[in-house]
Amino acid sequence: MELLQTQNRHSIIVPQEEIVVGTNKAFIEANTLEVSLSHLKTDCTIPVFSKDNECTISHQEFIGTAYDCAKSIFSDYAVSMPEVRVSHIVKGRIPSAIGKPVKELKEHEKTIYYERMMFKIEIPDVYEMINGNLVKLTLGGVRAYNQENLYSKKTFEKFKFFIGFQNMVCCNMCVTSDGYVGEMRVGSLEDLKKQILEAIGSYQMQYHLESMKALTKHKLSERQFAQLIGRCRLYNYLPKKEKVEILPFLLNDGQINNVARAYYEDDSFCREDNGDITLWNFFNLLTSSNKSSYIDTFLDRSLNAHEITQALSNSLNNRTSVWYLN
Incomplete structure (x- = not known):
């Protein structure tokens, strides 16, 4: 096996x-x-x-x-x-x-x-x-x-x-x-x-292990992180025609706010001195914020956190476009 x-x-x-x-x-x-x-x-x-x-x-x-x-x-x-x-x-x-x-x-x-x-x-x-x-x-x-x-x-x-x-x-x-x-x-x-x-x-x-290790090799600048947070907040309000073509983002507004706060304050996964943040740290900010979800939505949002971060990693690695960083 x-x-x-x-x-x-x-x-x-x-x-x-x-x-x-x-x-x-x-x-x-x-x-x-x-x-x-x-x-x-x-x-x-x-x-x-x-x-x-x-x-x-x-x-x-x-x-x-x-x-x-x-x-x-x-x-x-x-x-x-x-x-x-x-x-x-x-x-x-x-x-x-x-x-x-x-x-x-x-x-x-x-x-x-x-x-x-x-x-x-x-x-x-x-x-x-x-x-x-x-x-x-x-x-x-x-x-x-x-x-x-x-x-x-x-x-x-x-x-x-x-x-x-x-x-x-x-x-x-x-x-x-x-x-x-x-x-x-x-x-x-x-x-x-x-x-x-x-x-x-x-x-x-x-x-799974290799995909998580790869997240440590890519970073978001402060500007990219700010744009990403803004796009995440916009996702739920997109017209249906646009939304169906975009990878869903399942965390709610309160959880997005927690991610933004943790970017500055989290002891383990906050930004670097120059404002950059690795995708590994960003991923853990998402999964940490997800801990406030109810039991019946927790695992779907856990998986979504990985999919969103992996999409960002693929975009940065292949220099391709992704809606959250356009």
Whole structure:
């Protein structure tokens, strides 16, 4: 399998003094809460499809299936325990508590589940250094019940899965197109396992690493950066005829503002003294700003950040035109 043939833990050992150690930040922020697997298993109900009362695939089953796949494929490597974050709590109560005022509810009478969940699993022995930043191989997924029609009969369920790298200095997630499946449609855990294994097997890890390293070789001037930020803000207001011909930009205005602020203030990825900024730093400003996205949009915007930066890199490298820098 190409994933394991192109990498081994000995080929990328880095002297300790070269490793930049980041703070213990979350890989996604927004309104998320970190929870344990045991909490999902013991304290949370599982939604059903209301017309036939069939169970959905639970968050913990998704996580467990991905973890088993990782252990199977990376059998010669350490695999970290999943880190899980959730949002949009859905509250309920047991039948005997119907009609009780909220303030009189006892703990055992309350029920909860989380509408949205994201997790990541690190393969800590597979890592690389890019411009002084330690990046580790990471896989994970997203489940968002708001993208299911729970008022119908059981049908194919939707999941998102990714494998890529996490920049450990800032916990930014780096995702590329061949490492991301935006909609896995599955009918069972077996289907889910099969599609996760296929996604991991098709991931071109070495190509992803090389494309990120190449970002360090190109810089934007202060003028180019200012034009780029302006174009990003203009994108959402373009006429439809023009927009369809341009690579989409998915971050919102508030996130673009954060990128502009971080250009001056970020401790790790700000501009150089002359105003220039490498595409690697710009890419990390995008992925850092993306951490304020909701769980159900996070991975699509992560991929978009890579596509935008790669388009800029191709433009600078080949001296070709791209709308964001015209």
